[in-house]
Amino acid sequence: MTAGASLPSQPVAVIGMSCRFPGATGPAEFWENLTSGTSSVGAAPADRWVDCPHGPSGRVTVGGFIDGVMDFDANFFGISPREAQHMDPQARILLELAWEAVEDASLNPSSLSGSRWGVFVGAAADDFRLSYFAAGNLDRFGHMGSSRALLANRVSHVLGLRGPSEVIDTGQSSSLVALHRALSGLRLGECEAALVGGIHLNLLQQVTDQIQLWGGLSPDGRCHTFDEAANGYVRGEGGGCVVLKPLDAAVRDGDPVYCVIRGSAVNNDGGRSGPGVPSQEAHHEVIAAAHAAAGVHAGDIAYVELHGTGTPAGDPVEARAVGAAVGSGRPPGDPVRVGSVKTNIGHLESAAGIAGFIKACLALHHGHVPPSLNFEKSPPGVSLEELNIRVVTRGEEYSFTRADALGVSSLGMGGTNAHVVLTGAPSTAADPRSAERGDQESEDAVWCLSGRSRKAVQGLARALLDHSLPTGRRSVADAAWTLAHRAQGEHRAAVLGGDWAEIRLGLEKAAAGQGLAVPETWLKETGPARESLVALAAEYAYMGDITRIRERLGLGARRVPGLPTAPFERETFAWETTCRTAQSAQAPQASETAAPPTLAERWTAAPSPADRLWLTRTFLEDELFAVLGGSTSRIDPDRTFQDTGIDSMTLLELLDRISTATALELPDTTLFDYPTINELATYVNTLMEKTETRRG
Numbered sequence: 001m002t003a004g005a006s007l008p009s010q011p012v013a014v015i016g017m018s019c020r021f022p023g024a025t026g027p028a029e030f031w032e033n034l035t036s037g038t039s040s041v042g043a044a045p046a047d048r049w050v051d052c053p054h055g056p057s058g059r060v061t062v063g064g065f066i067d068g069v070m071d072f073d074a075n076f077f078g079i080s081p082r083e084a085q086h087m088d089p090q091a092r093i094l095l096e097l098a099w100e101a102v103e104d105a106s107l108n109p110s111s112l113s114g115s116r117w118g119v120f121v122g123a124a125a126d127d128f129r130l131s132y133f134a135a136g137n138l139d140r141f142g143h144m145g146s147s148r149a150l151l152a153n154r155v156s157h158v159l160g161l162r163g164p165s166e167v168i169d170t171g172q173s174s175s176l177v178a179l180h181r182a183l184s185g186l187r188l189g190e191c192e193a194a195l196v197g198g199i200h201l202n203l204l205q206q207v208t209d210q211i212q213l214w215g216g217l218s219p220d221g222r223c224h225t226f227d228e229a230a231n232g233y234v235r236g237e238g239g240g241c242v243v244l245k246p247l248d249a250a251v252r253d254g255d256p257v258y259c260v261i262r263g264s265a266v267n268n269d270g271g272r273s274g275p276g277v278p279s280q281e282a283h284h285e286v287i288a289a290a291h292a293a294a295g296v297h298a299g300d301i302a303y304v305e306l307h308g309t310g311t312p313a314g315d316p317v318e319a320r321a322v323g324a325a326v327g328s329g330r331p332p333g334d335p336v337r338v339g340s341v342k343t344n345i346g347h348l349e350s351a352a353g354i355a356g357f358i359k360a361c362l363a364l365h366h367g368h369v370p371p372s373l374n375f376e377k378s379p380p381g382v383s384l385e386e387l388n389i390r391v392v393t394r395g396e397e398y399s400f401t402r403a404d405a406l407g408v409s410s411l412g413m414g415g416t417n418a419h420v421v422l423t424g425a426p427s428t429a430a431d432p433r434s435a436e437r438g439d440q441e442s443e444d445a446v447w448c449l450s451g452r453s454r455k456a457v458q459g460l461a462r463a464l465l466d467h468s469l470p471t472g473r474r475s476v477a478d479a480a481w482t483l484a485h486r487a488q489g490e491h492r493a494a495v496l497g498g499d500w501a502e503i504r505l506g507l508e509k510a511a512a513g514q515g516l517a518v519p520e521t522w523l524k525e526t527g528p529a530r531e532s533l534v535a536l537a538a539e540y541a542y543m544g545d546i547t548r549i550r551e552r553l554g555l556g557a558r559r560v561p562g563l564p565t566a567p568f569e570r571e572t573f574a575w576e577t578t579c580r581t582a583q584s585a586q587a588p589q590a591s592e593t594a595a596p597p598t599l600a601e602r603w604t605a606a607p608s609p610a611d612r613l614w615l616t617r618t619f620l621e622d623e624l625f626a627v628l629g630g631s632t633s634r635i636d637p638d639r640t641f642q643d644t645g646i647d648s649m650t651l652l653e654l655l656d657r658i659s660t661a662t663a664l665e666l667p668d669t670t671l672f673d674y675p676t677i678n679e680l681a682t683y684v685n686t687l688m689e690k691t692e693t694r695r696g
Contacts, residue, residue: 082629236346254557298329
């Protein structure tokens, strides 16, 4: 279908997801925390919110935090260290989440380049940008790197996506509104699939201080959703990402389906209440509109994931709205179940909607409703029993039928409300072969593990070992199909096995550094079929040839969702907070060490023309190292700067450094006329030879 063509309302599948939430580095860990009733709220990390002397008395220093917010695998995405240093960590985390979500969908992110995929991101915080400007250490990469407007564009650029690429800021409802916008884009034919993300980081203590002065934060560090103890919310941070695709296309392509989005709606309070206080009428209206779009009725709603911040002003409004829109339409004594993920991880603000959405997706996928924490009794004047609402305080197994639907709400401080309706995956989306398999079915296969380094391959093997492998529901060959169709790195390991026990033993060997893990029983007694499979595995492990393994697995989709994705090898990119830079620092003492010889002096002293050319090339590599702010070890000297991903502004800065060091007058087109390190070295060296000859 061409872009912009009208598309009738249709269900949309969620085929992949990723997250970094407080206490969880991925959906599996997040789900474990939810079902166990774990609170991931705690004290601020030691490297956060320090050296800020001014603030309210009784300052709040608790929240939901994620680890390593300044850590990033820049090399993985072809981003120079200098550029990464001046990039909002929200953008860095989003890149990793997008890659993980696509791999979770059993797709190769590298294969998406040129496709009409859209990217829709909910984001509202500018903590990094504020600190960047306050610190005063400006860099040309900081203009785009600190811009919130480019958060979605960065994902589109790295993956080569051609669909809409938008950042949506409606405050706390941003990421669920971004989801609504993605659904519109899919139904209008603007994109064929979509990545939807939400991101929020709490980097500045001053922002938390401001919210505390406003009166929004809980003094005891708990979200008491719909409870009489509700006294404010707890700030949280993190991000999530989901992959959306029209359901008919997902079924056609054999994609794994977590759940199905049936409809959504967005509206605004329209001035019916003060800023920061939601409108009961508008909230009721947005739920009713989402039900109409989804074709469901109140009686179909089995559970509602609330906005549920735990504020004494907002909770009663939301309770009455849900009661009117859902509870009143259900039989007496059959209340709608409700809960809030904010009781587990805090209020992720612009990422709150995607957090609640992923929780609802997982509830449908697993057939279980997790408990909502910190609830004992509803507040005076708000009878949940009369509203036909029940807060889920203990986990409940629930066999969702095709008629059962879940709702997810998110409200923005400025009055923009969103509601989404979900149902379970249809039986047609499941692999028809899965029902025919037994726990003991044997199907010999090769698991292809790859990464940018040997350490990364070992990390993936360990992650797979720690993961709850889908024994009994999928075969080892299904997982092999999923791993074989991911992006392939430079380092590899091949694990062979015919059942889950053999695969686990092989993963242990791969985690220890073995490149080819063959079951011992195969080595002692094997037939021609297994000998052939070992040969294919060796081809992959030692030469990188995966073609015949993919051919053996077949063309049909055998995707297994939820398997661990590519492990990132992160390094820390330190930053300066506003408060830290406000402190005086002593200027470095001038060095009395003699200045090293200049390039010209070293070049003149070189004993031979070959040594001079080598010195010139080394100089160019060092200058490129300095401009990029990190290692150039991965830059092929015969590969063009453009193909390496070096932008034109970096090339101009490099040219200026070369001109200054060599005293050569180089035209602006030099790096385009000589676009590799080797070509440039030959050109610069020739000019220096000519200059030396004229001087002689």
